[in-house]
Amino acid sequence: MRARRATINDVADAAGLSRGTVSRVVNGEKYVSAEARMAVEAAIAQVGYVRNTAARNLVTQESRAIGLIIHEPHSLLFEDPNIGSILLGANEALSKADYQLVTLIIDSDRDSRRVADHLRGGLIDGAVIVSARASDPIAAAVADIGLPAAFVGHPDGTPDLPYAAIDNVEAARAITSRLLGTGRQRVGMIASALDRDSGQDRLAGFRAAMGERYDPRLVVEYPLYTYAAGFEGMQKLLRRDPSIDGVFAASDAVAAGAMTALQEAGRRVPEDVGIVGFDDSSWALRCRPQLSTVRQPAGLLGTTAAELVLAQLMGLPSSPRVLETVVMWRGSA
Amino acid sequence: MRARRATINDVADAAGLSRGTVSRVVNGEKYVSAEARMAVEAAIAQVGYVRNTAARNLVTQESRAIGLIIHEPHSLLFEDPNIGSILLGANEALSKADYQLVTLIIDSDRDSRRVADHLRGGLIDGAVIVSARASDPIAAAVADIGLPAAFVGHPDGTPDLPYAAIDNVEAARAITSRLLGTGRQRVGMIASALDRDSGQDRLAGFRAAMGERYDPRLVVEYPLYTYAAGFEGMQKLLRRDPSIDGVFAASDAVAAGAMTALQEAGRRVPEDVGIVGFDDSSWALRCRPQLSTVRQPAGLLGTTAAELVLAQLMGLPSSPRVLETVVMWRGSA
């Protein structure tokens, strides 16, 4: 296969010094004479040495890498704009601390096993788990190994690990109230992803805001936060009650689909029907009229979760963090 | 920190057998008695042994992991639906071959250095490089190390590595011709991402199809394949020539932005202006009317690039692969 790579011994020989000295130079330690340092650097260049990280990890017992585990069904990887932001946010925090972010995607049971092996194998010092479902086996595996880890979100039934999340219940309650405040009489919801905490909580918040006025017939459910769910869901709601005049969609993508369905049905937004979403993703500004929605600090969620892992790595206590959301009021309601 | 993990020796002691036998059991080799196998398995469960991958990699000189390097500006990670598909496609191929996909994102110069270290350090047996720009330093680094690698796409000025790509020139030429075939007289283009091969080639294909009718005043350029670029670009084209009746947008996201701009300007699509895109991403079906576009097999590109790397790993020759595109003709032109 590949030609044998130069080792620290080759460098030592070429420089006429010992292994130890080379190691000290490579790691930038003190107690190396200027002379020796230069000789080593020349030798490194000469033999083309690069340090073998696997060997280093073996003795230092750490890898300076953090895994970010994405466990999403196929389609959502494209539809959900939050994932990209979370990824970049986490990368930023880790990069600053000089840790390498390693993203592992789980797309099949086979992946699940291999990723678990990867985690256990000592190739990773900690993990950020994104979008775990309730009772996710990979989350259990992480806890089992005792790997420092943190969730983005905090599904039920998962081990007691710190998390970075928003208060979906409160945020959903807030925007629904605001929608009701525009004088709507018949308000429905297109709920999604009830197999995870965000979906459940947004529904709970909607319910709380509606109080007496809550009518289960005006709630439809879909498995994923997608445009298609919003489109179909809105059509179904219109069929169930043509007098509907307000909708809370569980995400911006869902809201966008709902808006298209409304407009195709000849309803004006916001005059006839007011519509609000959730996420403040790029969808929100792209809709006509622009979407009133809840801003979710996706990048910050990633950053925070990464910091929670780093804290554990440094032996500091780390506890859950709930981040603020804000209602962005625009033209759709 | 974490409690010391059980090693292969602990298992050997617990089972009353030797290191060698335990290793044979763990790796599923033959020449182990049923008796010994059972004893080892019991001991593994008892002491909670998991193999240390770093140590294993050190001696076997391989990691069974392939890196996928994403070097994208911030915003594109959300806008470009191809990246998700490429990721999943690559993961599928690697998963089958029992390799772990490790995604590394580059978002700053600091990342660039760290990723290069990661590649060099022996933590990865090969790499798939997505969306490298012309003369990308990381691509050069990969070639320099001699790591088996493949590109998705094939930017100019990058080292001589195999790639999986589509023929952007031909595909752009084909869909532009089709657009011209609907009898349009004044056809423009919203070009994007001219710093990479795909952007350049789509423009070249457009130009080839236009032939005599090519008018540089009807081409606008934007740095990224975004909705916003399409929106602004279309407005600019309308100002330059209100009689414009056809547009080729460099991607579906761009086309979607252009369509919104057209509709806001009171033009009917496709009656007044025909519009075609590129990618056949989820954008295409979401537009009203649905977009005529070029289907780009994004998942297959990822799969193919991964296979090119695997082939190199097995010592087989691997040469560039150009995949087929097909024109999807819908309602927008």
Added chain:
DNA sequence: GTGGTTTCTGGGAGCGTTCACAGAGCGTTC
């Protein structure tokens, strides 16, 4: 019984590092 093959097990060597320690050299202080 002898010789040969096959199955199974143990343990030394080595993968490329870091770490801890020993010791050399040199200057400073009492």
Added chain:
DNA sequence: GAACGCTCTGTGAACGCTCCCAGAAACCAC
């Protein structure tokens, strides 16, 4: 001039695993 402290360097011993060889044990055939 002895004692002490710094700076600098070399080396043995790990880290946890796989590989390979030697040899024991079991079986078969003559």
